[in-house]
Amino acid sequence: MKHEPDTDEILNGVADFSDVRVVHVVRQYAPNIGGLEDVVRNLAAKQNGRFAGLKVVTLDRLFTDLSARLPERESIDGIEVCRIPFRGSTRYPLAPSVLGEIKNADLVHVHAVDFFYDALALSRFWHRKTLVATTHGGFFHTARFARLKQVWFNSLTRLSSSQYSGIACCSQSDFDLFRKIAPRRTELIENGVDLEKFGEAASVEPRKTLLTLGRFSTNKRLNLLLDLMKSLSTSEDNWTLHVAGVESDLTKNDILSRAQSLGLGSRVYVHVGLSNQQLRDLIGQCSLFVSASDYEGFGLVLIEALSAGLIPVVHANQAFQSLSDSNPLIRLCDFEDAKKTASAVDSALQDLLSDQSLRERAVQSVQRYGWSHTAKKYDDLYTRALRL
Structure with missing residues (x-):
């Protein structure tokens, strides 16, 4: 269907989608925890009650526990969630039954560039739905199979992208990449962040306590964080590192075993599957955020850390x-040089000790990433897509 704004919409600056049915399609969703899942959940929460229909379609198993099937249908945050079966690799899960779940949609919003992105594009001649997408980093999270990924991107992804009425890139790097293959349909919409979730949660008193958040995946290079801790421990014996997230390529035991082998057993703590409240409590013990990740689709976790009042020392991905171009509080390092990174961490703490307003400045520096601003940009994207 074609959506045209009415007079109230123009005057109020709020799009009227009361006759539009939207389906979000994403490979992983709650109860899984991660940046992709959080973005979709927060966007859907902002949209709830404003559309004729709102549904999330996702896979019926979590990649962290493929043995357990989740309920086929349930309501999360008052939004219908439908889970469908899949087969094949978690890197490109095949789930053709998604076509049956979009029959009543006016607009389908696909999240990430995977099977759903390609399948819904290549079958558009049949389902005829308006498609928009958010890239979420594409599939360039690691350098593995780089040549194959480039060939895939310049062939199948280019073809699939031609069927989308709008492609939202959540980072400048995504925008620079996707505008090469879909220049007229690509725009930059940086991810919204739930700034209240960890807002101002960091320790009021500066502490020699580091925190990293996220999946225990290869690209996070947690081994380099342990090397950093080893370097810090040569001059100071009271630094502490908290590693919080969910197991992926690495398990909790993998991380603890390596920490033990480096003599860091009493200074490294690993937390798996904490609730948001438990994470807030943990952040309350910390003053600095660290990440050795060599790839991030957007950097959502860094913005969450700043919203908490943590001072970040991160790898220059x-x-x-x-x-960092617009935020001087972000300190960039090469985490492969543990000694220099340790010096940067110590310098960040000294700056915080001498100027405790840094904590509040960190919180204020990310307020523009709030969800109201981002949701409005998606309203505009939907309106343009439905007019085409």
Whole structure:
């Protein structure tokens, strides 16, 4: 259907989607925890009650526990969630029954560039739905199979992208990449962040306590954080590192075993599957955020850390570099040089000790990433897509 704004919509600046049915399609969703899942959940929460229909379609198993099937249908945050079966690799899960779940949709919003992105595009001649997408980093999270990924991107992804009425890139690096294959349909919409979730949660008193958040995946390079702790421990014996997230390529025992082998057993703590409240409590013990990740689709976890009042010392990957361009509180390092990174961490703590307003400045520095601003940009994207 074609959506045209009415007079109230123009005057109030709020799009009227009361006759529009939207389906979000994403490979993983709650109860899984992660940046992709959080973004979709927060966007859907902002949209709830404003559409004729709102549904999330996702896979019926979590990649962290493939043995357990989740309920086929349930309501989360008052939003219908439908889970469908899949087969094949978790890197490209095949789930053709998604086509049956979009029959009543006016607009389908696909999240990430995977099977859903390709399948819904290549079958558009049949289902005829308006498609929009958010890239969430594409599939360039690691350098593995780089040549194959480039060939895939410039062939199948290019073809699939031609069927989308709008492609939202959640980082400058994504935008620079996707505008090469879909220049007229690509725009930059940086991810919204739930700034209240960890808002001002960091320790009021500066502490020699580091925190990292996220999946225990290869690209996070948690081994380099342990090397950092080893370097810190040569001059100071009271630094502490908290590693919080969910198991992926690495398990909790993998991390603890390596910490033990480096003599860090009493200074490294690993937390798996904490609730948001438990994470807030943990952040309350910390003053600095660290990440050795060599790839991030957007850098959401860094913004969450700043919203808490943590001072970040992070690896200079492309996403973190982009965010640092407008935020001088972000300290970039090469985490492969543990000694220099340890010096940067110590310097960050000394700055915090001498100027405790840094904590509040960190909180204020990310207020523009609130969800109201981002949701409005998606309203505009939907309106343009439905007019095409």
